[in-house]
Amino acid sequence: MGLICVSLSEFAFVEVQHGGEVSLLCSNLSRFITNVFWFKMDQRSNATKITSMLTAESNATVQEEFRNGRFQMSSNSTHVSLNISEVNFSDSGLYFCGSYKSSLAVIFDATFLQVEEVSRLPDLQTIILGSIIGFLVMVIVMLFMKIKSRRKAPAERQLKKDLECDTVVSFRRNRIRAAAESEYKSYVVYAATK
Numbered sequence: 001m002g003l004i005c006v007s008l009s010e011f012a013f014v015e016v017q018h019g020g021e022v023s024l025l026c027s028n029l030s031r032f033i034t035n036v037f038w039f040k041m042d043q044r045s046n047a048t049k050i051t052s053m054l055t056a057e058s059n060a061t062v063q064e065e066f067r068n069g070r071f072q073m074s075s076n077s078t079h080v081s082l083n084i085s086e087v088n089f090s091d092s093g094l095y096f097c098g099s100y101k102s103s104l105a106v107i108f109d110a111t112f113l114q115v116e117e118v119s120r121l122p123d124l125q126t127i128i129l130g131s132i133i134g135f136l137v138m139v140i141v142m143l144f145m146k147i148k149s150r151r152k153a154p155a156e157r158q159l160k161k162d163l164e165c166d167t168v169v170s171f172r173r174n175r176i177r178a179a180a181e182s183e184y185k186s187y188v189v190y191a192a193t194k
Contacts, residue, residue, distance in 0.1 A: 011094070012111040016087050017118050026080040026097030026109045034099065038073060038082045041094040050082065050095075089115050 016022040026038075037052040051062045051073040060073035072083045080097055096110040122130075 012109065013114070014111055015114045015116055017116050018088060019118065020087050021083070021085045022087055022113065024082045024084070024095050024097075024111045024113070026082075027078060035101075036075065036080050036097065036099050037105075038080075038095060038097050041096070043093065053080070056080075084113075087113075087115050091115055 012024075014022060014024065024038075026036075034055055035052065036056075038050045039047050040050055041047045048065065049063050050066050050071055051060045053060050053073060053075060056075045062071055062073070070085050070087075072085075074081050074083070082095065082097070084091055092113055092115045094110060094112050096107050098105050098107040100106075
């Protein structure tokens with residue numbers, strides 16, 4: 001294979017989280033639908049053939065190094081895709097697809113795949129949204145309690161007044177009874193001594 005040159009402005013940049021799945025697309029194949037391939041170039045500039053198809057209808061041939069069930073190539077008349085499942089960090093690199101024509105490699109698309117670590121911390125937007133929701137819930141609960149206490153307050157005041165009146169009346173009745181009983185007892189006492 002000869003020298004491969006791809007302009008940096010032609011790269012598609014794809015980020016995927018570790019353990020995820022990604023599909024890399026290659027287009028412009030309407031004229032070249034025979035002997036299509038996918039290559040990967042790693043950080044050391046080593047190009048490794050992943051898979052190839054003789055025609056758009058044929059089955060893909062996966063190279064020995066990539067026969068782990070994670071790499072699948074599929075095509076139709078306009079696109080060829082490379083699906084990678086359970087992505088790991090070693091899958092990061094430059095992927096390019098193309099076709100062989102007259103023993104020359106014609107590159108159609110290049111995609112740089114960056115595998116990111118799964119984020120365990122919530123992002124800033126999630127924290128802000130959670131804080132706003134928590135604050136609004138507290139405000140709603142406080143307003144509900146205030147409205148409820150205002151509705152209860154007149155009834156409680158009336159009940160307290162009723163209890164105070166009842167206590168006063170009861171207290172006076174008791175004083176009157178106590179006075180009447182003491183008079184009665186004293187009368188009886190006077191009657192007995194005479």
